[in-house]
Amino acid sequence: MKNSFYIAAFALISFASCNNTQNAKHAATPKNDDSLNISFDDYSNKFLTELWKQEPEMATQQGYHLNDSVLKIPNDAYWNEGLAFVNSNLETLKAFDTSMLTPSHLTDMKMIQNYLESKQWGIQTLKQFEWDPSAYNITGLIAFMVASNDQPADIRLENVYKRMQQVPAYYEAAKANLKNPVDELKSLGIAQNEGGLSVIESDFVDSVKASNFSEEKKYKMLLAAKNAAHAIKGYVAYLKSMKGYTPRSFRLGKDLYAKKFELDIQSNLTAEETYKAALERKDFLHGEMAKISKQLWPKYFGSKTMPSDNLQLIAAMIDTLSMVHVKPEDFQSAIEKEIPTLVQFIKTKNLLYIDSTKPLVIRKEPAYMAGVAGASISAPGPYDKEGKTYYNVGSLEGWPADKAESYLREYNQYILQILCIHEAIPGHYTQLVYANRSPSLIKAIFGNGAMVEGWAVYTEQMMLENGFGDNAPEMWLMWYKWHLRTVCNTILDYSVHAGDMSKEQAMNLLTQEAFQQQAEAEGKWKRVSVTSVQLTSYFAGYKAIYDLREKIKAKEGKRFDLRVFHEKFLSYGSAPVKYISALMLN
Known part of the structure; x- marks a missing residue:
C-alpha cells in the first residue's frame, strides 16, 4: 500500500x-x-x-x-x-x-x-476529526523532514523547530475535537503516537546536536523538542484516560460507505457492484486453483488419497508449498536480493522502461507507521523528483516463534517475489516514478488510490503472463492465492462496513476461503477495523486496468504492443482509471 x-x-x-x-x-x-x-x-x-x-x-x-x-x-x-x-x-x-x-x-x-x-x-x-484519534499525529511528517535530503540539513531542522513550537496547540485542539472516538482507532492513535516519540526524542535531538547551530540555538531547539514530546505524551495519556462517552462503531454503515467509495475510488462501478464482481472472481479463482492442485498432487503427495473437497485440496497444497520460506532475520535481505532480478526480467522481456536513476531504499518500517500494513512504499512528491523512494518492511523482531512462523509461511518463497512485484518493480515504485514525470501536477498530486493499487495488482498477473517464475504451476497457484487477498479485501471491507460481518465470519473467509495464515488474517481484521474503503481499491483498480487492456487489445489486434500500452497508461499520472480509459480509447 x-x-x-x-x-x-x-x-x-x-x-x-x-x-x-x-x-x-x-x-x-x-x-x-x-x-x-x-x-x-x-x-x-x-x-x-x-x-x-x-x-x-x-x-x-x-x-x-x-x-x-x-x-x-x-x-x-x-x-x-x-x-x-x-x-x-x-x-x-x-x-x-x-x-x-x-x-x-x-x-x-x-x-x-x-x-x-x-x-x-x-x-x-x-466528520472523522470527531471520532478518529489516530488522525492526529505530527511525528510522521517530522520524520520525513529530518530524514529527507532534498534540502540542506540546517534548513530542514530550522523548519522542524518552528513546526514543533506549534505542537502543543495542535494536540490541545485534537483533544477538543474528539467526541465519540472509535475504540479501535483510539488504540491505533496511542500506538502510533507512542511509536513516533523516538522521532522527536532521538532522531531530531541527535540531528540538532550534530548540527552547525550555535549552542544557544541548539538549546532552544532541544527545548522545543522536549515540549513537543511532552504534548504527545499528554495526548496519549488523555486518550488512555478518556471516560464517559459512547464509542462510535468502527463500521461506517452502508450509506456513508457508498458515498466514500464513490469519492475515493472514482470507479464506473458502485461499491455494491464491485462487491458482487469480487464474489464472482473468488469463485473463478477457486476453480483455477483446484485444477492446478490436482495437477500437482502426485508430485508432492504421491499416492496419498486426494481430498474430495476442493477447498481442502487447495489448502493442503498451499500449506505444503508455504513451508519453504526465509528465516525471520533474513526477511528484509531477501527482499533486497529480489529487486535486481525483477529489473532484469522486465528489461529482457521489454515490458516497460525502468528509470535506474531513481533510488529505491529498502528499510525497516518506522515505528510511527506500525499497525496498518506489513509492507509499503513511501515515495517523494512531484516537486521532489530526485528524492528517495522507501520500501518499508515490517520487522519480525521480538515476535513469538509461532507468530513469526505463521507470518513467514504467508510470505513464503513464492509470495515474497510477488510482494516485491507489487510494492516495488514494476508496481508501486515504478508507477510513482512515472507519476512524478507527468506534465500534469494535478494528476500527480491528487492521485487516485484505486489506480495506484490497481496497477500494482495488475503487474503481478502481467509478470506471470510473460513467464516470470518460469510459468511453474506452483507459482501460478500461489499467485492465485495471493490474488485472493485482493478479491477478499473487497468482500471483507464491504461486508464489514456496509454490513455486519463478525470477526469470526471474517476469519473464516480469510483462512478457509482465502487460505491465509492466522497471523495474516488477524492483521487484516485489525486493518479493516481502522480503515474503510481503501481495501477495495486493489480489486477495483485491477479490474478497471485489466478490462481496459483487453479492450485495447481487441481494438488494435496484431498492432497491440504491451510496452506501449504500459508506458502510455502510466504517462497520465495517477488519474482515476475511468478517465485514463476515456483518454486512451479515444
Whole structure:
C-alpha cells in the first residue's frame, strides 16, 4: 500500500470568491480553445500555490517546501475556512466551459472537483476529526523532514523547530475535537503516537546536536523538542484516560460507505457492484486453483488419497508449498536480493522502461507507521523528483516463534517475489516514478488510490503472463492465492462496513476461503477495523486496468504492443482509471 506521512488536511485557501468567479467567467468565453485551456492552467497553478499555503503538511509531502515551518491547528476556524474555500472553488469550476477543454484539462478539472467534494463531504457529513484519534499525529511528517535530503540539513531542522513550537496547540485542539472516538482507532492513535516519540526524542535531538547551530540555538531547539514530546505524551495519556462517552462503531454503515467509495475510488462501478464482481472472481479463482492442485498432487503427495473437497485440496497444497520460506532475520535481505532480478526480467522481456536513476531504499518500517500494513512504499512528491523512494518492511523482531512462523509461511518463497512485484518493480515504485514525470501536477498530486493499487495488482498477473517464475504451476497457484487477498479485501471491507460481518465470519473467509495464515488474517481484521474503503481499491483498480487492456487489445489486434500500452497508461499520472480509459480509447 502506498503510504502518506501527512494527515490529509482540508483545504483552507482564502481565495476571494467573487474575483475567482469573475475570472473564470471571463475565461469561459474565449476566442478559441487554446485561450480557455491556458486560463485553466493559470487557475490550476494559482489553486496549487494557495493550497500549499493552507495545507503545508500536504505540501511538504509533495516536495513543495515554502511552507515547511507551518503546522496548522485543527480547530473550528480551520474547518470553517476549509468549508468556505471548498464552496467558493466549486462555484468557480462551474464557470468553465467543459466542452472546450482538452481531454487532459477536463480530467484535471474533474480531479480537482472530486478533491473539493470529498473535503466538503468530510467536513459536513463524515466528520472523522470527531471520532478518529489516530488522525492526529505530527511525528510522521517530522520524520520525513529530518530524514529527507532534498534540502540542506540546517534548513530542514530550522523548519522542524518552528513546526514543533506549534505542537502543543495542535494536540490541545485534537483533544477538543474528539467526541465519540472509535475504540479501535483510539488504540491505533496511542500506538502510533507512542511509536513516533523516538522521532522527536532521538532522531531530531541527535540531528540538532550534530548540527552547525550555535549552542544557544541548539538549546532552544532541544527545548522545543522536549515540549513537543511532552504534548504527545499528554495526548496519549488523555486518550488512555478518556471516560464517559459512547464509542462510535468502527463500521461506517452502508450509506456513508457508498458515498466514500464513490469519492475515493472514482470507479464506473458502485461499491455494491464491485462487491458482487469480487464474489464472482473468488469463485473463478477457486476453480483455477483446484485444477492446478490436482495437477500437482502426485508430485508432492504421491499416492496419498486426494481430498474430495476442493477447498481442502487447495489448502493442503498451499500449506505444503508455504513451508519453504526465509528465516525471520533474513526477511528484509531477501527482499533486497529480489529487486535486481525483477529489473532484469522486465528489461529482457521489454515490458516497460525502468528509470535506474531513481533510488529505491529498502528499510525497516518506522515505528510511527506500525499497525496498518506489513509492507509499503513511501515515495517523494512531484516537486521532489530526485528524492528517495522507501520500501518499508515490517520487522519480525521480538515476535513469538509461532507468530513469526505463521507470518513467514504467508510470505513464503513464492509470495515474497510477488510482494516485491507489487510494492516495488514494476508496481508501486515504478508507477510513482512515472507519476512524478507527468506534465500534469494535478494528476500527480491528487492521485487516485484505486489506480495506484490497481496497477500494482495488475503487474503481478502481467509478470506471470510473460513467464516470470518460469510459468511453474506452483507459482501460478500461489499467485492465485495471493490474488485472493485482493478479491477478499473487497468482500471483507464491504461486508464489514456496509454490513455486519463478525470477526469470526471474517476469519473464516480469510483462512478457509482465502487460505491465509492466522497471523495474516488477524492483521487484516485489525486493518479493516481502522480503515474503510481503501481495501477495495486493489480489486477495483485491477479490474478497471485489466478490462481496459483487453479492450485495447481487441481494438488494435496484431498492432497491440504491451510496452506501449504500459508506458502510455502510466504517462497520465495517477488519474482515476475511468478517465485514463476515456483518454486512451479515444
